[in-house]
Amino acid sequence: VCVIIFWLLKMEISVGEAEKRTGKNTVNMQEIYTVYLIETRPVDAVTEGIIPAPDSLWRRYSEFELLRNYMLVTYPFVVVAPLPEKRAEIVWHKLSADNMDPDFVERRRVGLENFLLRLASHPVLCNDKIFYIFLTEEKGWKEMVYETGFQAKADSRLKAMNAAFRVKNPDKRFTELKHYSDELQTVVSQLLRVRARVADRLYGVYKVHGNYGRVFSEWSAIEKEMGDGLQSAGHHMDAYAASVDDILEEEEHYADQLKEYLFYTEALRAVCRKHELTQFELEMAAQDLASKKQQKEELVTGTVRTFSLKGMTSKLFGQETAEQREAKLQVLEQQIEEGEEAVKEKNTESDEFVKTAWVDIERFKDQKDRDLKEALISYAIMQISRCKKGIQVWTNAKECFNKM
Known part of the structure; x- marks a missing residue:
């Protein structure tokens, strides 16, 4: 539970449960989908000893996606928290990848709650009006999001790629951050794959212990003096073999924590892409201004520095009249004035973006x-606990054998 502040209003937030529903999609076909219950409660009432029933509403995963897309476009300088995966990826082979599987839905519920708490604890995003409406108004929320016009502000992938290739003076810090993001994605992805392979082998080792249980049980049937001890040892082995499902399910929660940062790498790159686009637009404005100033100088002095079709035309068909030149000069002066203002605006925009983005990047680094x-510490503690349980099983088996 997290405390979130909206214009002096404080509230607690949680995603309490998930529920399957059946309805019709956009093409009028029946579909089964999952909705998640968001609960909010005023903090002031709790501190005064009154615990009111929480306000609640249901949201689909797609609505969480819409909220995040809105945040990405509206706050391009923020490393926006990722959503939990829509379908299970990089998992041990016995785990269901079905997005309707109860265990997966439960982990996604936890992930969605974590997403909301990330937004709620962010110094900028927590005060967004659309976020507040998402938490408090079930009807009409989507229309309010689209009314903000955020979709029109979204930069296309092609535009961002073009900027990345053509920017002449990239900021070294953002270039290094983009490389770091790529490397972090590779490392975390490899770690998750190694963990999935280890989980597969661990599953096999645990289940094979069930064979000990079967053999000891069969052996006990032909022994009189040793029978009870063998039977008891077999029960311990059966319990050991059956425990692996819960162990690996618990491991998935730690894997989900790593996956969050696997997905965070794309949020980092989104900030870097936006900076490249801002820098590229500044460079294009400066280049256009320089071109206009050169045209003015050529017009005033009557000398052409670079080859142009206009220059060749003038030589072939005669020079322009004084009136034509004066009219062109006035147009250029107006364009230069507008260009200088545009460069000034782009410079301010770029400086402001770098300043605000870097503050958020430092915040993200500390959080990460x-x-x-x-x-990682929790994962290590869990593995130590698992090993101790294994030792206890064999200690119990040893005692069974001692009593034979």
Whole structure:
């Protein structure tokens, strides 16, 4: 539960449960989908000893996606928290990849709650009006999002790629950040794949222990003195073999924490792409201004520095009249004035973007270091606990054998 502040209003947020529903999609076909219950409660009432029933509403995963897309476009300088995966990826082979599987839905519920708490704890995003409406108004929310016109502001992939290739003076810090993001994605992806392979082998080892249980049970049937001890040892082995499902399901929660940062890498790159686009637009404005100033100089001095079709035409068919030249000069001066204003605006926009983005990137770095350290330590503690349980099983088996 997190406390979120909207214009002096404080509230707690949680995603309480998930529910399957049946309805018709956009093409009027029946579909089964999952909705998630968002609950909010005023903090002031709780502190005063009154615990009111929480306000609640249901949201589909696609609505969470719409909220995040709105945040990405509206706050391009923010490393916006990712959503949990829509379908299970990089998992041990016995785990269901079905997005309707109850265990997967439960992990996604936890992930969606974490997403909302990430937004709620962000110093900028927590005060967004659309976010507040998402949490408090079930009807009409989508229309309000589209009314903001955020879709028209979204930069196309092609535009971003063009900027990445053509920008002449990239900011070294953002270039290094983009490379770091790529490397972090590779490392975390490899770590998750290694973990999935280890989980597969661990599953096999645990299940094979069930064979000990079967053999000890069969053996006990032909022994009089040793029978009870063998039977008891077999029960311990059966329990050990059956415990692996819960163990690996618990592991998936730690894997989900790593996956969050796997998906965060794309959010980092989105900030870098936006900076490249801002820088590219600044460079294009500056280049256009320089071109206009050169044209003015050529018009005033009557000398052409670079080859142009206009220059060749003038030589072949005669020079322009003084009146024509004066009219052109006035147009150019107006364009230069507008160009200087445009460059000034783009410079301000670029400086402001770098300033705000870098503050958020530093915030993200601190969060990442803290979260990943905690996740890795928790994972190690869980593995130690698992090994201790294994030792206990064999200790119990040893005692069974001693009593024979």
